[in-house]
Amino acid sequence: MMPSVAEERRAPRVVGVEFPFGHAFGMPHDRVMQRRTLELALRVLAGASKFGTRVDMDMEWPVPLREAYQAWQPKVASPIVRKLLEAQRSQQNSS
Amino acid sequence: MIVDSFKFLPRTYRPFYDGRGPFAGEEEPVWAPFEKRLAESRIALLTSAGMYVKSSQPSFDLEREQTQPEWGDPTWRAIPSATPAAEIGVAHLHINDEDLLADPEIALPMHLLAELESEGVVGGAVAEHLSVMGFQKLGLRDWRQTAAPELIAHLQEQGAGGLILAPA
Numbered sequence: 306m307m308p309s310v311a312e313e314r315r316a317p318r319v320v321g322v323e324f325p326f327g328h329a330f331g332m333p334h335d336r337v338m339q340r341r342t343l344e345l346a347l348r349v350l351a352g353a354s355k356f357g358t359r360v361d362m363d364m365e366w367p368v369p370l371r372e373a374y375q376a377w378q379p380k381v382a383s384p385i386v387r388k389l390l391e392a393q394r395s396q397q398n399s400s
Numbered sequence: 401m402i403v404d405s406f407k408f409l410p411r412t413y414r415p416f417y418d419g420r421g422p423f424a425g426e427e428e429p430v431w432a433p434f435e436k437r438l439a440e441s442r443i444a445l446l447t448s449a450g451m452y453v454k455s456s457q458p459s460f461d462l463e464r465e466q467t468q469p470e471w472g473d474p475t476w477r478a479i480p481s482a483t484p485a486a487e488i489g490v491a492h493l494h495i496n497d498e499d500l501l502a503d504p505e506i507a508l509p510m511h512l513l514a515e516l517e518s519e520g521v522v523g524g525a526v527a528e529h530l531s532v533m534g535f536q537k538l539g540l541r542d543w544r545q546t547a548a549p550e551l552i553a554h555l556q557e558q559g560a561g562g563l564i565l566a567p568a
Contacts, residue, residue, distance in 0.1 A: 307417065309405040309418070310418075311403055311567075317429070317432070320409055326408060327568050328499060329447070329507055331456050331506060333506055343509050344516075344521070347516075347562075350434060351434045355431070362401075370407070371533075377408060378495070379495060379496050379497075380496065383535070385535070
């Protein structure tokens with residue numbers, strides 16, 4: 306989902322998927338999509354010949370971006386996000 | 401198609417990830433050639449979606465994370481490969497768990513891997529796949545010192561010849 310970050314963090318082999326967080330292998334109950342992703346990961350695992358190999362999956366997420374962008378996020382902001390937002394608010398209030 | 405790593409993130413998150421480079425001390429390439437054929441290899445899966453087996457394992461510790469927002473539970477769970485989907489729980493405060501609970505294969509495709517094994521695409525699958533909770537304390541110290549060596553030992557005990565790491 307974030308192949309550029311995996312590359313920067315020195316992962317030896319990377320498969321990039323443009324899927325929302327929580328969905329590394331695809332849409333729920335879509336076995337064809339999940340299988341294509343897993344097979345590509347296996348091919349890169351076994352077939353990459355050198356460090357830093359990255360192969361991106363040629364598949365778009367079949368949900369409109371605005372909807373998908375909201376759907377993966379937790380219903381309640383995570384503790385660290387709440388803390389960062391509170392810090393931002395108090396900084397704005399004090400300036 | 402070149403994947404956009406930030407497509408599903410708010411723009412404000414980008415500086416937290418983009419252009420940060422490797423962790424200190426991890427600049428050098430790490431490489432292990434895959435020397436066998438897939439059809440002769442035993443494969444393991446690892447998800448960072450915070451999955452656990454509801455009937456036999458504790459959840460990842462979300463209560464502590466609520467009180468210590470920079471901390472994430474660094475423990476791990478071994479997920480038996482035949483675990484039914486209904487037995488999988490998800491403990492991860494940073495993603496919506498609805499789709500993961502509806503179909504855990506989207507993060508840990510154990511049953512799909514078993515299908516590939518039955519077709520001879522891979523030689524086998526480990527008896528227990530692995531699960532961690534992906535939000536970890538900055539620097540990953542606890543995870544590096546404890547969880548990572550345990551995970552490697554567990555994979556070696558099971559004769560894993562390859563590991564697919566699936567970030568959540």
